[in-house]
Amino acid sequence: MTSRVTLGESDFLFDGQPRRILSGALHYFRIHPDLWADRIEKARLLGLNTIETYVPWNDHEPVPGAWTTEGMLDLGRFLDLVHAAGLHAIVRPGPYICAEYDNGGLPAWLFTDPEVGIRRFEPRFMTAVESYLRRVYDIVAPRQLDHDGPVVLVQIENEYGAYGRDDDYLRALVDITRDAGITVPLTTVDQPEDDMLQNGSLPDLLKTGSFGSRSPERLATLRRHQPTGPLMCSEYWNGWFDFWGGEHHVTSAEEQARDLDALLASGASVNLYMFHGGTNFGFTNGANDKGVYEPTVTSYDYDAPLDEAGRPTEKFFAFREVFAKYADVPTGVLERALPSPTPDLRPVSHASLLDSLEHLGSWAATGDEPALFDELGHYRGLLALEAELPAGPSTLRVAEVRDRASVFVDGARVGTLERARGDRELALPAGRTLTIVVEDQGRVNYERRIGEPKGLVGPVTIEGCAAAWSALPIDLGRLDEAPDRPWVESEEARDGILRFAFDLDEQADLFLETSALGKGVAFVNGFALGRYWSQGPQHTLYVPGPATRAGANELVLVELDGAPGLPAFAAAADLGPVRRDTLAAQGA
Structure with a gap:
C-alpha cells in the first residue's frame, strides 16, 4: 500500500492518521559523507523522526551546466541513509537558502549578468532556477513517501517575506515543483511577523515559522495568518552562529528546553535549527553586512544538541527529556566524548x-x-x-x-x-x-x-x-601537484605553504590548534578543513576522522600573514570566549 502525507485541520496526516513531525536540521554538505549515518542515528536517539536539509545550488552547480553530486554533495545517498534509519526527510532547495552559507547558496555566476533579476519572476533567472530545481527534484521525487521513500515535505524558497513580495515568482516555483513530480505538501517559512507572513507565501502553501523563543506567542501569530492546518516551527533556533572577531554564541540548555516544551505542548511540530551544525569546510562560509562586513567562521557548531564533532552536548540530553514527554524515545545510550588524540606535528618543508x-x-x-x-x-x-x-x-x-x-x-x-x-x-x-x-x-x-x-x-x-x-x-x-615546486626543508618557516607530518594508530577525529598561527586555510591529506584566523573566536579546526588514516598523515597550511608560532593538536575544541545569549531572538 502506498503511504501518503496530507494536511489535516490541525495535524499532519500520514495515511489519514495524525502525526507530529519532530525534525532536526542536518546539512549533508557540512558533514563528511562517511559520518552521515552516525549523525542520522544520533538524531534518532534524540527522539527525532525526521531529518531536514537545505540544498546549496552554488555547490552543486559551481559554473553553469557543471552539475555535480559527488562525495559530500550526494543528496540521494544522504536521503537513502535517512530512509534506512527509519526516519522521514524534509528538503529545502531554495533556490535561496541563507544558512550563513556562501552567497546564501545562490551561484555567484548568476550575478555576472546585471540584467538577471534575482529572487523574482524574471525570465533569465527563472530559466536558471527551473534547470536547477528539476535536477534536484530528479533526486527527490523518487524518494518521496508515496514512492516508499523518506521525503514528506518540500519547502518553496526561504524566508521570502523578509526579502520582498512577488506572488508570480512563488507561483512559478510551485508550478515547477509540481510539474517535476513533487506530490508531498509544500511549505514556506517566515519569521512570525505580520508583513513577513503575508508577503512570503501563497494561500495553498503551508506557512511555518522561524523563531527561537516565546513559542506560544509566535505560534499564535502564525495561527492568525493560517486558521487551519498543522502548526510548525520549521526553524527552531536553539543556538546561533559566530563571526570572525566576535565571540562564541551559547544559549542556555535549560531555557531552550523549557521553551521547546512549551512549543510542543501547543501541539506544534518542530524542526531544530540546528540539530547538528557541522563545518563550513574550505571556502564555503557566508557573511553578513548590515553596515559592517562580518564573515562567518569555519565552525558551524551553532551550540547545537550535537556539537561540531558529532558529540552530544548538555542541550542534547535536556532536549531528549522534553521529547520523551511527547513521543517514544529510543533507549540507546550515548556516551560523552573522550579527549581526542594529540599526535605530534613535525615540520617537513615550506614553499613561498x-x-x-x-x-x-x-x-x-x-x-x-x-x-x-x-x-x-x-x-x-x-x-x-x-x-x-x-x-x-x-x-x-x-x-x-x-x-x-x-x-x-x-x-x-x-x-x-x-x-x-x-x-x-x-x-x-x-x-x-x-x-x-x-x-x-x-x-x-x-x-x-x-x-x-x-x-x-x-x-x-x-x-x-x-x-x-x-x-x-x-x-x-593543485597544492599536491607539481613536484618540482620550490619546496625547502625547514623547521623555521612561518609563511607561505607549510607542510607538516603526523602519525596515527587509526583514523580519529582531531582538533587542530591554530591560536599560534596568523591567517590562512588548512588541509589534512588533501581535505580542506577551512579557514583559521588569529583574531578568533575559534582557535581550533575540526578534522573529521575519515579525512585521516592509520599511519602517516600530512597537514598543509596556506599561511597568508606569517605565523608567530606553530600549529599543534588539541584534545578538545576551542571555539573561543563565550557569549551567553538568552533564547535566540535573531533570524537565521
Whole structure:
C-alpha cells in the first residue's frame, strides 16, 4: 500500500492518521559523507523522526551546466541513509537558502549578468532556477513517501517575506515543483511577523515559522495568518552562529528546553535549527553586512544538541527529556566524548606562496584595472594580481576591498588592506613589482549585498595612475601537484605553504590548534578543513576522522600573514570566549 502525507485541520496526516513531525536540521554538505549515518542515528536517539536539509545550488552547480553530486554533495545517498534509519526527510532547495552559507547558496555566476533579476519572476533567472530545481527534484521525487521513500515535505524558497513580495515568482516555483513530480505538501517559512507572513507565501502553501523563543506567542501569530492546518516551527533556533572577531554564541540548555516544551505542548511540530551544525569546510562560509562586513567562521557548531564533532552536548540530553514527554524515545545510550588524540606535528618543508603561484594557476593580462574574481569565473578563495610599479615610493588606492588583500613589493610583504576596517590606500616602498593576494572571505548571505563581485573594486590606481594588471586565479586543489615546486626543508618557516607530518594508530577525529598561527586555510591529506584566523573566536579546526588514516598523515597550511608560532593538536575544541545569549531572538 502506498503511504501518503496530507494536511489535516490541525495535524499532519500520514495515511489519514495524525502525526507530529519532530525534525532536526542536518546539512549533508557540512558533514563528511562517511559520518552521515552516525549523525542520522544520533538524531534518532534524540527522539527525532525526521531529518531536514537545505540544498546549496552554488555547490552543486559551481559554473553553469557543471552539475555535480559527488562525495559530500550526494543528496540521494544522504536521503537513502535517512530512509534506512527509519526516519522521514524534509528538503529545502531554495533556490535561496541563507544558512550563513556562501552567497546564501545562490551561484555567484548568476550575478555576472546585471540584467538577471534575482529572487523574482524574471525570465533569465527563472530559466536558471527551473534547470536547477528539476535536477534536484530528479533526486527527490523518487524518494518521496508515496514512492516508499523518506521525503514528506518540500519547502518553496526561504524566508521570502523578509526579502520582498512577488506572488508570480512563488507561483512559478510551485508550478515547477509540481510539474517535476513533487506530490508531498509544500511549505514556506517566515519569521512570525505580520508583513513577513503575508508577503512570503501563497494561500495553498503551508506557512511555518522561524523563531527561537516565546513559542506560544509566535505560534499564535502564525495561527492568525493560517486558521487551519498543522502548526510548525520549521526553524527552531536553539543556538546561533559566530563571526570572525566576535565571540562564541551559547544559549542556555535549560531555557531552550523549557521553551521547546512549551512549543510542543501547543501541539506544534518542530524542526531544530540546528540539530547538528557541522563545518563550513574550505571556502564555503557566508557573511553578513548590515553596515559592517562580518564573515562567518569555519565552525558551524551553532551550540547545537550535537556539537561540531558529532558529540552530544548538555542541550542534547535536556532536549531528549522534553521529547520523551511527547513521543517514544529510543533507549540507546550515548556516551560523552573522550579527549581526542594529540599526535605530534613535525615540520617537513615550506614553499613561498608567491614563488608557487605558477604551479597554482596561470597569469593573464587584464588591462588597466585588476580583474575581479567573478570576471575570471573564479568564485571562491584566493586571487593573485600583479602590476609594475613606477619609480620611487608610491601609494596604492582602491575604491573598495572585497575582502582582504595581502600586498607585496618585490616579494616582500608591505601591508594588508581589509574590508572590515574600511581600508582604501597603502603606502608602497620603491620597487619593481607589486603583487597582491586577494582573499574572498565569504559572500554575503543575507539581504541586499548578496551577489556582489569580489576582488579589488575599481578604480584602482598606483600614485594616481592606472596600471597594466595581470591576474592569476589560485587553485588550491593543485597544492599536491607539481613536484618540482620550490619546496625547502625547514623547521623555521612561518609563511607561505607549510607542510607538516603526523602519525596515527587509526583514523580519529582531531582538533587542530591554530591560536599560534596568523591567517590562512588548512588541509589534512588533501581535505580542506577551512579557514583559521588569529583574531578568533575559534582557535581550533575540526578534522573529521575519515579525512585521516592509520599511519602517516600530512597537514598543509596556506599561511597568508606569517605565523608567530606553530600549529599543534588539541584534545578538545576551542571555539573561543563565550557569549551567553538568552533564547535566540535573531533570524537565521
